[in-house]
Amino acid sequence: MSHPKRILVAPLNWGLGHATRCIPVIDALENHGYEPIIASDGSALAFLKKEFPHLTALELPAYHIEYTKKGMFFKLKIFRLLPRMLKAVREEKRAVRQIIKDHNIAGIISDNRLGARSKSIPCAFITHQLNVLTGTTTFITTPLHQRFIKKYNECWVPDIEHAPNLSGKLGHAYESFLPLKYIGPLSRLYKKPVEKKYDLMVILSGTEPQRTELEEKLKPELLKFKGKILFVRGIIEQEEHITHDGNITYYNFMNSAALEQAFNESEMVLCRSGYSTIMDLAQMGKKAFFIPTPGRYEQEYLAKKLKKSGLVPYATQNDFKISDLKKVNQYKGLKNIAGDMKWKDLFCLFERK
Known part of the structure; x- marks a missing residue:
């Protein structure tokens, strides 16, 4: 054999x-x-x-x-x-x-x-x-x-x-x-009919120090958000850790099965405009808001392209305010192709x- x-x-x-x-x-x-x-x-x-x-x-x-x-x-x-x-x-x-x-x-x-x-x-x-x-x-x-x-x-x-x-x-x-x-x-995720659990899912990824910079910027802003938030920090560690701060549930990371469930349970997603994330959002047919990584020309290009197409709004890392998320409903969101x-x-x- x-x-x-x-x-x-x-x-x-x-x-x-x-x-x-x-x-x-x-x-x-x-x-x-x-x-x-x-x-x-x-x-x-x-x-x-x-x-x-x-x-x-x-x-x-x-x-x-x-x-x-x-x-x-x-x-x-x-x-x-x-x-x-x-x-x-x-x-x-x-x-x-x-x-x-x-x-x-x-x-x-x-x-x-x-x-x-x-x-x-x-x-x-x-x-x-x-x-x-x-x-x-x-x-x-x-x-x-x-x-x-x-x-x-x-x-x-x-x-x-x-x-x-x-x-x-x-x-x-x-x-x-x-x-x-x-x-x-290419996406590892699949859309499933489940009840909504979170009003906002925040998913961070990318190389340091920009991942931490964005996390530190978002934490005080997110406390002003009215609704339930799931925050995936994108830090791969030996054990999965879950903590709570007011209306926010923090995970250090999620495996694919848990992430798929979280995507399905979330109304909208706040994330970087990395291409792999965009493919996941399209597969799930999600509405989103982008904050491109500073200096990453391809992320800035993709954010601008998708905004111009009327699909997803974005803001720079320096300019982002929690009130910007209200713009999401004026855009169509990404669809599976x-x-x-x-x-x-x-x-x-x-x-x-």
Whole structure:
């Protein structure tokens, strides 16, 4: 009896978005007779270990991506960290070569990990950023990113190819030299008919120090809110902790099943405009309010795009006031858009001779 093919699934550790959107990919691999092996670092790895305790989980070199307290300096810091990040990519390539050998890997699915690839086996790259927006330096960052993408057999974009779509110009390149497949939005959540329990769900994610900055800003504002609030802080720890402060229930983190229930029980959501969160909101058909991470051009772009489309309002981190949430009802909210790509067709990549 032959063993199932082992596929390495390697999401970037930058917030939890890359890890969360790999959950449906890992589930689909198992459902189609493959054995997924997880590889990442930091919070992303800790999170996926909790979601899939039965799977082999391996540590990859960290990219050491850090935010700045001031959003305007973020781009400067990223460019300064570039040599360190490229060194991590080289270390990652070496680590992946060893993992392929030690674990008999038959294919790789990398979510934005630039070194998780090999010429000896089929490799797919998941990204919603074919165009990497960095303001005046987009002309450098986009070709650089596309150069890495071209080294993979296929690039899987978690969106639909035609308008109306979720990622806009981020996920739609004008040049067709990239091996693209639009696989439809990825979400681990499902809509269910349940009774409303919370008037507002706040969900934080992303890298420090901006996660803490927003939490500190929101706490006093939320005390002025009339209604029940569920606040998911987005801190992955060994144990789940629940605390109460007036009308607010705090969780340090939630697993996917609990988060799905919470989404279904909540009237509206206050969160970052990260793409993975947007895919979750669309899947759940939720009304929301966005506070983009300062200095994250793609989050600012997505917030502006969805506001202009009349779907979701937003405010900057500095300007947000609790009264802004009243604007939510003037917007349509996000709706589910389904792709037509089948997992079976995607996984054909790993059956190539």
